[in-house]
Amino acid sequence: MVGTELLLGQTVDTNAAYIAERLAANGINVYFKATVGDNWTRFAAVLAQALTRADVVIISGGLGPTEDDLTREVVAAVLHRPLVEDPQALAAIERWFAVSHRPMPPSARKQALIPEGARIIANANGTAPGFVVEHGNQTVVCLPGVPYEMKPMFDEVVLPYLRERYGLAGALYSRVLKFCGIGESALEERVRDLQHSANPTVAPYASLGEVKIRITARAENAEEAERLIAPVQQEIVRRVGEYMYGIDEDTLEGVAGRALLQAGWTLALAESCTGGLIAKRITDVPGSSAYFLGGVVSYSNEAKVKLLGVSEKTLAEHGAVSAPVAEQMALGAAERFGATLAVAVTGIAGPGGGSEAKPVGLVYIACALNGRAKAYRFQFQGGREQVRGLTAQTALDLIRRHALGLSTEL
């Protein structure tokens, strides 16, 4: 991990965890991780030392066009190889600027330099290519530091390459079961006895508005792993399956979207306190236009009246954060977009705007289906970001439950 910003604490290093997790899953033991700033001598010392104790050294960061990006130079120096310009890499960089309709600054050309004998790893999301240097039985891999550039390069090129080069077979196989509508303690109590298993291991962990259980098996191949994982997964589903929304790469918005698609339903949204967050998550899913018609972010009372048909009388009598207003918002969205299902949220995200009767965190979520609406009341805890995140999570789960015909008595 290379970058002074990491040592100054201005950037939290998420790349290291990402790389380590995938290496572990592929049976590559990570024994050391070092972070070093944009300083030639210390960077060279760390790299030289890493080569005394590891077969594979993976470097992330320091491949940019600026003067303090030293990775190319340090790797070339430590491995005693000259830097050469790679024509393919140069062409890719030139193409990047041409497509962007921006002039290519002279400094960008530096990014086409690689140590002699290295192979380029193409970067689909940025200008700096990565590269791999084979050094005897050792391998030095250099990747950019920008996470969305580094990750696909690591997954699609580096990992298959390392598995092949080092003939890896046995590995860790993980499956993650994902839950919402149940807290971590409650879930953990119902699966506690399963956590004493050694292979596979069972471990719950929590994030905002959801809990995951990771089942990890050490096995020679995927079939053996499946034989170990399947019975444990079945037992967990038997106990707490009603809260489980998906596995592995499933997201709540993706699962909700698939359910809508299978039901042949369309969706519309009316958002007040979440301000577009639910629509943003629904449309994070490629292809969501097949079921998502659109939404209204009604941040003002006027917008609720004019764009969603909420009655001024109801607003005056019950206030914007109320069950009747949530229901009218949902009915209005269903009607105006012509959607099968509409979901509306109104609440107090904070930090201001709360009162004793309607404290920060109070949220109403309403669903409208077949011309009838029903509102649910929630009291969420935490700051603005938590309240908005929990509201979105709960609304997405309600969409999923409606489209799958599951109980929505939360």
Next chain:
Amino acid sequence: MVGTELLLGQTVDTNAAYIAERLAANGINVYFKATVGDNWTRFAAVLAQALTRADVVIISGGLGPTEDDLTREVVAAVLHRPLVEDPQALAAIERWFAVSHRPMPPSARKQALIPEGARIIANANGTAPGFVVEHGNQTVVCLPGVPYEMKPMFDEVVLPYLRERYGLAGALYSRVLKFCGIGESALEERVRDLQHSANPTVAPYASLGEVKIRITARAENAEEAERLIAPVQQEIVRRVGEYMYGIDEDTLEGVAGRALLQAGWTLALAESCTGGLIAKRITDVPGSSAYFLGGVVSYSNEAKVKLLGVSEKTLAEHGAVSAPVAEQMALGAAERFGATLAVAVTGIAGPGGGSEAKPVGLVYIACALNGRAKAYRFQFQGGREQVRGLTAQTALDLIRRHALGLSTEL
């Protein structure tokens, strides 16, 4: 940083960034950071090496009661000191369990052991105390790995102790200038000569849709730091100030919101490809209801017609992703929400939906003000997330530029 979970990638190491940031701010240079698993030999090797190259070694993690918590034993062994039970530490651990009304397991007693001559650092939020060992002119600090236990111990005890022991007066002071609408290479070229300065230092770094320049001064106090930073900041502003939107904790959505508030303007949005992301970012800002009236996420053509008044003829002639449709969306949003300024986006976020004439990444952003609309055309690169993120970033910058009366010729 000690803990196998860090090497397995199951935990992102936020402690390192926390500690590094505070050390830097107090004039302690962090040159190396190493992460090691719960393995005796490798841990001892890393510690021994750290002692050859640093005055202060800070270890976080491995102080728990379980068998794989090795920090106490490794530190004692490497420093050639016996482990002794500290009566104060033992009393604190016993008190912790008594207050929690839980029986104290025998393994917890191990947490009262410290290397002979060490001083205890009390842990107000957990059972494991930390400790400091003075070893000649060197210092080894051991802290728990749980962030909410570690942080107050570090801030309240370790930092004052280190400042005192090493007679530190000077400290590092940083200012971050934030830019958008200019690439990293282009910005770097225009400030390259300033990067040769030693105090303050000047370093650019990039993230999605923005570039930052960090100016860092080593100074005795805040006033002296300001005297060092101010002229460099002024020179950078003179050269590239037209692209600068804020400093330090400023966000583009926060700055755009302040500009709207100061102009006395209101804002409405019409989003197609961003699907609510711009509204979500605008409403991330507490108090945004003072200027944000709302938005329409018009993910279907019908919604563009019905909720925003886009003409069916224009849609048929030019397609949904076109300058005329973007302009009509913006005018429709301005009119329906009664907003001073309306911004509309329509584009192809991908991965599907692109064609030769309208490739993935093609985006039109239109602004409507005083009944007149103008569309801007962009060709963004990257995957769905990047295209959506860059679109939102550019739209927020256009809002900022309009509200501040700056040029919008991008």
